[in-house]
Amino acid sequence: MRKSFIGGIALLLLAGSVISAQIEVDDDFMRTVEDTNKSLANNIALKNVAAGTGDAKELEAMFAMVEAFYAAKGDAHDAITITQKSKALSHEIGSLLNAKDFDNANLKATDLSRACKDCHNFYKKS
């Protein structure tokens, strides 16, 4: 299920930002991001490199979709900035995990959670 989800993301990314922009960033999608983020924190704590890097890659791909979504929507400069930061953090966490630097991966994962929270502070459901 998870593999097919990642595969789906990869295909959509390949199809280009125009298609990605049409993806609905809805509650279900954001819940998947949240669950993956929790899984990442767990796998860093358990020092599970394979699962942790998998989560980090998945998050990086999902943040790319969020970025494309807000770029297409317009008037969402804060969201794009925070999503770009989150994407970079996901990539960095993956690299830190591959280098088995779990302490710094943990710190960066906390920064990533904070970035998620910042974005939700800007964009509250009314």
Next chain:
Amino acid sequence: MSINRRDFLIRTGLGFGRAAAAAGFIPGVGFIGSALASELADPLAPKAPHFPGKVKSVIWLHQNGAPSTLDLYDYKPELAKLAGKEVPASFLKGIKTSTQGGVGKLYVSNQRSWNQYGESGAWFSNLLPNLAQHADKLAFIKSSVTVGATHDISILKLNTGDVNPGRPSLGAWINYALGSANRDLPSYVVLYNGDREPQAGSVNWSSGFLPAVYQGTPFRPGDSPILYLERPELRSAAQQRGSLDLLKTLNNLGAAHRPEDTELRARLQSYELADRMQSAAPEAVDLSGESEATKKLYGIDDKTSESYGQVLLRARRLVERGVRFVQVVSGHPENISDQERRSWDAHNDLDGNHGVQARMVDKPIAGLLADLKARGLLDTTLVVWASEFGRTSWGESGSGRDHNPWGYTQWIAGGGVNAGTTYGATDDIGLQVADKDKAVDTYDLHATVLNLLGLDHLKTTFLNNGRSERPTVVYGKVIKELLA
């Protein structure tokens, strides 16, 4: 010696079982590490912190009902200028104002006056004249934020880091991570003043998914902190010891078959703890030996501050005896029948409500800080003023304020604290945190408290259903500017 087939199987089977149990085998779970096995045997054994801690104990002063820190610490001249006017739209950007009372006109009480105190020049209102004398002992967090705008949910977040029940409280995590420093007393005690347990309930001192032995023990106000703690007159100490020994033997037999049952372990510990507490707890909370000067220092000579003063004096005595975490929930003075004044929740008549509540806590907290300092305990104790949220800059019902999770003040004092400083700020009307990068959420406060105890919040972990859990969930940042 003859031995039949049945005896042989039983003896070898039991022998294997014992060996397996000693090696940490749990039926249905598998083998557990030796450290965890020893924790199951003695979960409250003292444990080393991750690095040398600055403090040994925490006194967590939860101001129940959410005081208006705009009327206590966060002086806003601009708010006074704009009082009576609509909230300028620029101040409302980015917040969802669906709190019960809606957005009213900006409000300032005409009974409020402000002064600066100490070398730090910290602002205090006329509601806290005694605490103001300790300005230079405090490190203010004027950029506190949280989630939610209802008391029970935000209180839960304040104590456990989550808005859903089921996670351990901060005190339980500390109890789990450091163990007990005094085996005659619970190492996590909950105190409150008033005639009933705190409104948000025991979920706020729960051990959540941690073993039950780490949960907080509430002490009732008055002479008998724990119900039925005293031994009945008809039973001698020797008889009681005999009964407990038998019970312990029987329970240990049961526990050997169910090593994963933490509730049973907690119950075993609690019987023994109760036995030891029969002498230790009444002595720890007995204030009769305290001097009149000390009682006066805590405001025990004043009807309004008497009950809270007694509670804080007990908190000092508990910390003195090695209790790790004392969670104090503010209630109300005796003989207060007005429901509106039984907590800080001033939706109307803020002056009347805060007049009572501030007078209830001002002298006792000032007395606690002075007393801890005089006894050399302030260096090893952390005192935290915390609340579930603050209150709005706009008025409600003409004379009150609504709930505000977007920007309010908390403070810490004690060992390792960068005293006499202020971290963060709210905007010009005290509604929202001015600089979002400096927002301090409950997770950040928890991470900072843990750091002062020598615990890295990222490494304080517990494996629950295959998931590594920590006190700060997936968040948490130590606010280094608050540390000396």
